[in-house]
Amino acid sequence: MPSDPGPTRSLVTGSSIGLLEVVEAAGAVVMIRFDASTTGSPQHEHVGSPLLTEAHRQLAEYFAGRRRVFDLPLRPAGTDFQRRVWDVLATIPWGTTTTYGWIADRLGLPPGASRAVGAANGANPIPVVLPCHRVVGADGTLTGYAGGLERKAELLRLEGVATEADQGALF
Structure with missing residues (x-):
């Protein structure tokens, strides 16, 4: 089982497919959630960071048809x-x-x-x-x-x- 990545931060961003919540932990994107809420939760601090700002920018470019490849540090948890x-x-x-x-x-x-x-x-x-x-x-x-x-x-x-x-x- 993966170790705890520590505290997380997230940023909600709009897109043509609805609100997306980008979650960061330990300097990498660890999750993107569909149907994001703009309210905070005890596990996540809804604030920006340089990585979340960059993820927001790249997603906005993708949804505007100007980005074909993402360049973000990723750390998906799984087997x-x-x-x-x-x-x-x-x-x-x-x-x-x-x-x-x-x-x-x-x-x-x-x-x-x-x-x-x-x-x-x-x-x-x-x-x-x-x-x-x-x-x-x-x-x-x-x-x-x-x-x-x-x-x-x-x-x-x-x-x-x-x-x-x-x-x-x-x-």
């Missing part, structure tokens, strides 16, 4: 297997998608491991920056997303990726 999956997520280029099976294959996992990859993908604590929204089903359909399929579709559209809903609207 070794989850972190291996998240490391692969970080390599998926902006504007592209891949499948759970491709990630399993890239990790050298046996056939059928795509479900385990999907579970790790769903546990990603730093969505958007670690682009789990870029992973789709083997048939190209949008499948589960912790933030909801509407957010996943919005993030993909932001990156210029047509979703099946967009395809249906063409005909």
Whole structure:
């Protein structure tokens, strides 16, 4: 089990997919939460820091279509297997998608491991920056997303990726 990262600070930032809370601990982004609240909690101090200010700037650039790669120190908490999956997520280029099976294959996992990859993908604590929204089903359909399929579709559209809903609207 990972050690306690110590005190955390967070900053709530707006985006086209709603309020996001960026959480920092020990000099790294450790979490991004959807549907953030602007009220404080005993565990988190809602204040800015140089890292949170930079994360806010980079997220604003991403949502404005001016950033394709994030450059932030990240420290997602998870199992070794989850972190291996998240490391692969970080390599998926902006504007592209891949499948759970491709990630399993890239990790050298046996056939059928795509479900385990999907579970790790769903546990990603730093969505958007670690682009789990870029992973789709083997048939190209949008499948589960912790933030909801509407957010996943919005993030993909932001990156210029047509979703099946967009395809249906063409005909």
